[in-house]
Amino acid sequence: AQSVTQLGSHVSVSEGALVLLRCNYSSSVPPYLFWYVQYPNQGLQLLLKYTTGATLVKGINGFEAEFKKSETSFHLTKPSAHMSDAAEYFCAVSGTGANNLFFGTGTRLTVIP
């Protein structure tokens, strides 16, 4: 069965500090993993994805995530938070059939000036 757990529904960081958003997954097949960002009153935008190959994936806006199979994790990081990073972040895993996604419950990131 496919599922995603995001630890921490709210995360606050100071501007310039490290951002770390946690995601653990469960998958009955080799996982394809995604991070999406949602700004207020908008749709979801892809930040990055892991399919195969390099386990460290770089995305837009300076974010990156590392696929760790042994830990079933795909945590999202950014070295230095910016005010514009304030948003809700969703981790997702692909289903076993068609291109269906299973989402975590989301983490709201607040950046403190």
Place this chain on the structure above:
Amino acid sequence: NAGVTQTPKFQVLKTGQSMTLQCAQDMNHEYMSWYRQDPGMGLRLIHYSVGAGITDQGEVPNGYNVSRSTTEDFPLRLLSAAPSQTSVYFCASSYGTSRADTQYFGPGTRLTVL
């Protein structure tokens, strides 16, 4: 390209009313889907389509119908609205049906059922 468009942006219904949420994409995408977003629950798949004339159920299909008569359009019908269907609805599409394909999301429709 306009990408994925959804109408209306906001809608208020009374219990028992029916309505159709519209979704269109101009990217010639094969795969289209509907999700609902509820606080603390993330997004959950309602229905999806892997091509014109083909639809299937997702995780939470009850109370919703879909059809896909063209590649571009994928409307979601609420047959008899209930307060439990108050939610934000997102339509998404991807070029193919591979598990690796990126899904592109519309701006959403905020629905309130009284």
